[in-house]
Amino acid sequence: MTTAEHPTPAQMRLLKELDELHLPPEDLLDQLQTYAAVAAHLRVPDFKITPLFTDAIGLDALWSNVRAGVHALGAAMATSPVAVSPQTARSLQAAENIWRSIEREFGMLSSMEVAELLGSRKPNRSLASGLRNDGTIVGIMRGNAYRFPGFQFDADKGAVVPAMPKLIALAREDGRSDEGLVYWLTSPSSLFHEQDRPVDHLHEEEQVLAAARDQFEGTW
Known part of the structure; x- marks a missing residue:
């Protein structure tokens, strides 16, 4: 049997929580691609998107990033008087990630x-x-x-x-x-x-x- 056929409890929790967010798979992929692109732009060492069923620790860390990003975007968009497109939301989140990284490195x-x-x-x-x-x-x-x-x-x-x-x-x-x-x-x-x-x-x-x-x- 492969690891993919026997997901760990942490991996099962991830899938359950993703389902509860009602986040379409394509939107999740876009989120992950955004994080990867920002990490590459900022030359974060050893960054990689962990496959869903390989590393429970890496998976938990990845999930924390995705969940925090989704919830933050949701809260921000809820205060907007106009609809925000997924493309705009991704761009804003990517920009915010860049500013935060600059702040961490340089202040x-x-x-x-x-x-x-x-x-x-x-x-x-x-x-x-x-x-x-x-x-x-x-x-x-x-x-x-x-x-x-x-x-x-x-x-x-x-x-x-x-x-x-x-x-x-x-x-x-x-x-x-x-x-x-x-x-x-x-x-x-x-x-x-x-x-x-x-x-x-x-x-x-x-x-x-x-x-x-x-x-x-x-x-x-």
């Missing part, structure tokens, strides 16, 4: 944290807001407030990484949003050796600026 600073990092004598929110407005740093709206990706700051020097204002200027000239710039910075790029991310070369100013010009000005 998303509050306005007060930015002021403290930059050595403001009287930290306040206006400093970060002013730097964002004049194109010195990028801010991403999270919830009801702007958050500032930590990679754009040199914590040891208490300063903004010098390349950031120039990158922001290039991006805005090309009509790109702050979100678009952050996405490009944290995505693997063929413009770097071994598909490195631009963010990994922020302190190599000329190289990252040349890559940005090639990417932005070469986009039609």
Whole structure:
């Protein structure tokens, strides 16, 4: 007999809970493909979709991700006054996963944290807001407030990484949003050796600026 013919209790629980969610198989597959695509984009090591009847521990972890994602999407869509298509829901969830991964890796600073990092004598929110407005740093709206990706700051020097204002200027000239710039910075790029991310070369100013010009000005 094969493992597939004798599912474990954990695997049976997964199937039961999936059935209770009334989630069509094709929607479940789309969810898994989304997680796989996001993991590949962010280069998560050793990520794989566990076959349904092979590893009970991996299955439980996979189920936790799927269940949390489905419930979160359901709660968000329930508050929307208009219908949300499955395609839109998947896109939103994928984007949210990316922002959360960026926050885990680099941190998303509050306005007060930015002021403290930059050595403001009287930290306040206006400093970060002013730097964002004049194109010195990028801010991403999270919830009801702007958050500032930590990679754009040199914590040891208490300063903004010098390349950031120039990158922001290039991006805005090309009509790109702050979100678009952050996405490009944290995505693997063929413009770097071994598909490195631009963010990994922020302190190599000329190289990252040349890559940005090639990417932005070469986009039609």
